[in-house]
Structure formats: C-alpha cells, structure tokens
Amino acid sequence: MHSLLQRxxxxxxxxxxxxxxxxxxxxxxxxxxxxxxxxxxxTVKVVVKNVPDYSASREKNDxxxxxxxxxxxxxxxxxxxxxxxFLYLTAEYETPSNxxxxxxxxxxxxxxxxxxxxxxxxxxxxxxxxDDGNGLKGxxxxxxxxxxxxxxxxxxxxxIFASGSHSFKFPAEYTTTRM
Numbered sequence: 124m125h126s127l128l129q130r131x132x133x134x135x136x137x138x139x140x141x142x143x144x145x146x147x148x149x150x151x152x153x154x155x156x157x158x159x160x161x162x163x164x165x166t167v168k169v170v171v172k173n174v175p176d177y178s179a180s181r182e183k184n185d186x187x188x189x190x191x192x193x194x195x196x197x198x199x200x201x202x203x204x205x206x207x208x209f210l211y212l213t214a215e216y217e218t219p220s221n222x223x224x225x226x227x228x229x230x231x232x233x234x235x236x237x238x239x240x241x242x243x244x245x246x247x248x249x250x251x252x253x254d255d256g257n258g259l260k261g262x263x264x265x266x267x268x269x270x271x272x273x274x275x276x277x278x279x280x281x282x283i284f285a286s287g288s289h290s291f292k293f294p295a296e297y298t299t300t301r302m
Contacts, residue, residue: 150278153204162195162269162285164212167245169291170298171259185259187252187293189228190245195269195285197239208233209272212248216265218258226252228267263292 125133167190176184197208211230218224228248233239252259259265269285 146277149204149276153202153275154278156202158200158273158281158283159286160195160197160199162193162287164267164269164287164289165192166190166267166289166291167192169293170300171293172299173257173260173297176253183257185254185257187254187259188248189252189291190247191229191243191267191289193241193243193246193269195241197233197241197271200271200273201235201239204275204277205273206235206276207274208239209274211270213268213270214252214265215268216258216262218254218256218262220256220258224254224258226250228252259293260297261293261295264290265293266290 169187169189172186172188173183174186175181191212193212197210200208209230209232212228214226214228216224228250229246230249231241267289269287271283271285273281273283
C-alpha cells in the first residue's frame, strides 16, 4: 500500500505534467503565425539644438526635437495567446564616430481588449533625442521604425518590426527658439 504522501505526490506530478503539455500546445498553436503589419509614419516638425548635457561631461551635444504622425492597425496581432504589446518607435542613424546609433523616442503598452488602432497626429516624442556629440546637425539619413514585443500567455517573447519606415533629415543649422 502507498502512503498518503506518495499518492499526493503522484497526483501532483501527473497534474503538473498535464499542465506542462497544455502550455506547450498553447505555445505551439500560435508560434508560426505572422505578426507583422503595416505602419505609416511621417515627421511633421524637425529641429536640432546644441545644448550642454549636464548629466555627463557638460559638453555641448546635439538634441533633436521632432513631432510625428503614426497610423497602424494592430488588432490582427491579438489572439488568445497574446496578453499585451509593448510598442516602441526607434530612430536609427549613422555618425562619423558611431556606425550605428539607435534611440528610442516613444513607447506604449496596449493590453488585450484595448483599442489597437493607432492614429496619432503631431505627436511629441516621449524621450529625449540626444546624440553623444554633434552627429544630428545636417544628418541626412535618420530612419524611424516601429517595433513591438509580444507578451504571450505561454511561449517566446518575439521582437517584431513593422513593415514600413520613414527616413528624414535634420536641418543644417541649429535652432535658437525655445521648444
């Protein structure tokens, strides 16, 4: 005869095995779905200032200011295995001192059940667009890209890029107006 602890251990081990199999089936049923969608971006206002960065060495660095438009429909990304999306807008550019610079300018969390159709006009960036030198003034190839991380109930945390990006350039002169 088995003791009460042995029987409890067997039942618990069996239940955990069944839950692990169900979790894997949950993951496998949505892992091969395509989570890419179109995004349309546009810059409305673009200026650059040369200001001291007091958080580091007090040297003057470029600080970019921009407003943007963003339109996308993310409703097709949600299924029963997606809890939320973490969206973020990045700017990528090249300077003489760095081959690749990436700056996150804006982010947003969309939970399942919330409105996933984005139509933003003339939005300000959420975070500062600092360069670690003077690489923004006159830079002709800055690319905005929308990306997102899917937070699933079970499975991988993929990083997905939207199809569609927007390239713009900063002016060749610093602005002196207040932002």
